[in-house]
Amino acid sequence: MTGARYVYCLVDPAGNDGGDADPDRLAGTTGLDDAPVRLVGGGDDAAGVGAVVHDCESVYDTDDEARLRRWLLAHQRVVDAATEAFGAPLPVRFDTVIEGDDDAVVGWLASVADAVREGLASVAGCREYRVFVHWTADADDFEAQARESDARLADLADERNAASEGRGFLVGKQYDARLRELRRARIGELDDAAREAVAGVARSVDAGDPDELDADDGVPVASLSVLAPVDDEERLGDRLDDYVDAHPVTVRFTGPWAPYSFAPEVG
Amino acid sequence: MEPTRDDDAVVELVDVLLRDGAVIGADVVVTVADVPLVGISLRAAVAGMTTMSEYGVLDDWDDRLRERAAGRRDDPAVDAGGPSGADSTGGGRDGDRGTRGG
Numbered sequence: 383m384t385g386a387r388y389v390y391c392l393v394d395p396a397g398n399d400g401g402d403a404d405p406d407r408l409a410g411t412t413g414l415d416d417a418p419v420r421l422v423g424g425g426d427d428a429a430g431v432g433a434v435v436h437d438c439e440s441v442y443d444t445d446d447e448a449r450l451r452r453w454l455l456a457h458q459r460v461v462d463a464a465t466e467a468f469g470a471p472l473p474v475r476f477d478t479v480i481e482g483d484d485d486a487v488v489g490w491l492a493s494v495a496d497a498v499r500e501g502l503a504s505v506a507g508c509r510e511y512r513v514f515v516h517w518t519a520d521a522d523d524f525e526a527q528a529r530e531s532d533a534r535l536a537d538l539a540d541e542r543n544a545a546s547e548g549r550g551f552l553v554g555k556q557y558d559a560r561l562r563e564l565r566r567a568r569i570g571e572l573d574d575a576a577r578e579a580v581a582g583v584a585r586s587v588d589a590g591d592p593d594e595l596d597a598d599d600g601v602p603v604a605s606l607s608v609l610a611p612v613d614d615e616e617r618l619g620d621r622l623d624d625y626v627d628a629h630p631v632t633v634r635f636t637g638p639w640a641p642y643s644f645a646p647e648v649g
Numbered sequence: 650m651e652p653t654r655d656d657d658a659v660v661e662l663v664d665v666l667l668r669d670g671a672v673i674g675a676d677v678v679v680t681v682a683d684v685p686l687v688g689i690s691l692r693a694a695v696a697g698m699t700t701m702s703e704y705g706v707l708d709d710w711d712d713r714l715r716e717r718a719a720g721r722r723d724d725p726a727v728d729a730g731g732p733s734g735a736d737s738t739g740g741g742r743d744g745d746r747g748t749r750g751g
Binding site: 458475512607643 | 650651652653654655658659661662663665666
């Protein structure tokens with residue numbers, strides 16, 4: 383392969399946040415291994431869409447963890463700069479390389495321009511925020527409260543206490559199952575409330591698997607990616623404050639990021 | 650509350666970087682992270698990153714990067730253009746990809 387372009391993101395060169403673009407915010411930005419980045423396309427030959435790239439010779443690969451970390455950070459830094467310059471971009475997956483020179487990139491952009499414009503419109507003015515929720519209730523406290531409020535659990539507790547060893551073991555299993563069910567229901571309630579909290583502001587919400595969260599902060603409840611207008615960031619924070627005030631949870635709120643989770647398939 | 654963008658948040662984001670983002674599927678594309686070799690080596694490395702953040706190893710990444718870049722500029726013998734020869738990719742690499750490095 384002779385000549386290639388590493389692609390960081392696709393942009394509307396005129397700006398995608400409702401205001402004017404500020405291309406100077408991209409100037410001087412460097413990407414992987416300090417490669418200078420620039421905008422390609424943006425004119426009529428690219429049907430009005432652009433790509434932020436750097437020149438390279440091949441895909442990037444390494445077994446060196448430290449090098450990979452630097453590359454990932456550099457990729458994220460370039461996407462950030464492109465967001466500052468051009469508004470909400472369509473981030474491209476890490477290590478996406480197009481074979482050829484600028485003309486090849488422009489030709490490809492022209493061929494996918496409709497999908498790119500549609501994708502850019504879907505994220506216009508928005509950023510991605512991530513919301514991680516943990517339930518902070520003490521396990522013993524929950525069990526005690528559940529025994530008060532759930533008749534079935536209370537009955538099973540009584541039956542277990544009164545039963546002989548063998549029967550008591552079996553009833554104990556039923557008790558544990560009921561308690562687990564009540565816990566799951568409670569987590570479900572907290573999850574629903576979290577989604578409701580962000581729904582009022584979000585353009586789109588993508589729910590990840592909360593079990594991927596670590597359990598240091600409590601019982602994992604929700605892991606949400608939220609696409610929301612950057613102008614509504616404060617309102618989103620306020621709604622999360624209200625949610626935390628009303629429920630036994632902790633919330634970790636990160637962002638603003640470029641809309642990595644909301645970029646559609648293109649091409 | 651206000652959103653944060655600390656080191657932990659960036660580390661959490663990198664998995665998204667590897668997994669999501671607009672997926673390009675055209676003949677002109679050399680490869681995306683669909684290539685198993687790249688996917689496996691990168692994902693395995695990233696799996697170690699979360700642990701690193703717990704020990705504060707992610708502090709001052711950018712500073713070290715700048716120092717390293719300054720060091721490279723001062724040493725003309727060092728290839729600053731891409732992965733060094735020390736980076737191996739194991740077996741199965743497609744010879745048609747040509748030179749490694751960027």
